[in-house]
Amino acid sequence: MKSDSGIVRVVVLNFNGGDDTLRCFDHLAATVWPAENLQLICVDNGSTDGSVDRLRAAHPGVEIRAQDRNTGFPANNLALRDLERIQYVALINNDAFVEPGWLIPLVDALDDDPGLGAACPKLLLATRFAEVHVRAPVLVSEGDGGRQLSIQLRGCAVDGVDAWRDLHVASGGWGRESSTLGTFEWIGPNTVLRVPVIDAGSGASPMVALRIDATEACEITIDGTPMAVRPGPSTLVFPASSDPVDVVNNVGSVVFTDGCGADRGWLEHDLGQFDDPIEVFAWCGGGVLLRPAYLADVGLFDESFFLYYEDTDLSWRGQARGWRYRTAPSSVIRHVHAASSGEGSEVFAFHVERNRLLMLVKNAPARMVLRQSLLHLRATASYFQRDVLRPPMRRQRPRITIVRRRVRAYVGFLRLMPATLSQRRVLRSRRLVADRRLEPWFVTR
DSSP, X not given: OOTTOOOEEEEEEESSOHHHHHHHHHHHTXXXXXXXXXXXXXXXXXXXXXXXXXXXXHOTTSEEEEESSOOOGGGGGGGSSOOXXXXXXXXXETTEEEXXXXXXXXXXXXXXXXXXXXXXXXXXXXXXXXXXEEEOOOOEEOSTTSOEXXXXXXXEEETTEEOTTTOEEEEEEOOOEEETTEEEEEEEEEEEEEEEEOOOSSSOOOEEEEEEEESSOEXXXXXXXXXXEOSEEEEEEEEOOSOOBOBEEESXXXXXXXXXXXXXXXXXXXXSTTOSOOEESBXXXXXXXXXXXXXXXXOOOOTTOOSSSHHHHHHHHHHHTTOEEEEEEEEEEEEOTTTTTOTTSHHHHHHHHHHHHHHHHHHSOHHHHHXXXXXXXXXXXXXXXXXXXXXXXXXXXXXXXXXXXXXXXXXHHHHHHHHHHHHHHHHHHHOOSOHHHHGGGOBOO
């Protein structure tokens, strides 16, 4: 630690965070940094679960900045406007918990390079995971070149404890979707599941109960063991035999050529492949250290976004002004991914779809904006054909969830378009880095 360590502000956003928020501050309180120079702030988004009172009792030194309603992730701005005496400011998700030495590598990175606007830690998923290999026949084929689907995953428990929120499909899945029965995910014929487990060191394999739904009777194999599956919902019980591993959530963020943002390293085994610091296009708001001069130059979170893409938007705005971002992977933070809004939920999907388009209008080349806007409409039409028009021909009920959400997202995008275009004009007039110099950052899928 450097002798001239200044005041670092750490901001945690809370909305009915309960035990997660308390655990977050428990870990922050153990940070290796002079206590008089570590300023902990909780921005509360109108919580009603008593978490603020519990936090005051457990950590009376934490400053609480509360508002009476939930304004989403941009509420962090309440703690980002008065940084005159602050050397650096960190954002930590309330569902994340730091290791004691997390701060020093981030501060060192910013100290060593005044051109860096942000330093990015290594975010690992909070739990450790056992890999489960599933092979199943194709039961649903969505036409030539369409998805080849086997069964639906509907839930998961490990040793009797619900683990559905934290289960991840590492390969062979098609992403969480929603229905009237809750969230689910289609998987294909060859799938790798990551099942959250507790490594107790006892040698006993955790027992996994996987809830599935199949359109017809079939046989699948789980880690090489054949299992008969009946039509409709059922539960498969088996041991998670592999050793648990750490899995990456984020080590800096990327933007694809279609304008979608993504976590660098998402769902990869942490085998040290991200341990060399590198520059990245964007940072993740779940855990980051920011330079106040960068925020003063570029601005704060766009309050119209509410959830998702605020950090990528702010990163892109900084890139256009010549700011850079670097990873500091020796700083480790563990994160319960999407604990607040639930990946695959309607809230998640609506804001991701709407805000991606808003971000592009603000920052992207005009041709990318036009192309992605039209592709959203074309994809929505494809879903309409698949989910609304075709099912009645097969004497099935139409499925309107995805189409309705995508239409709502596009309408929401159009409503915010005038204000967003005004922002674009201002941002374009202030940019110091041309589009052609930023485009090499975009990653091909």
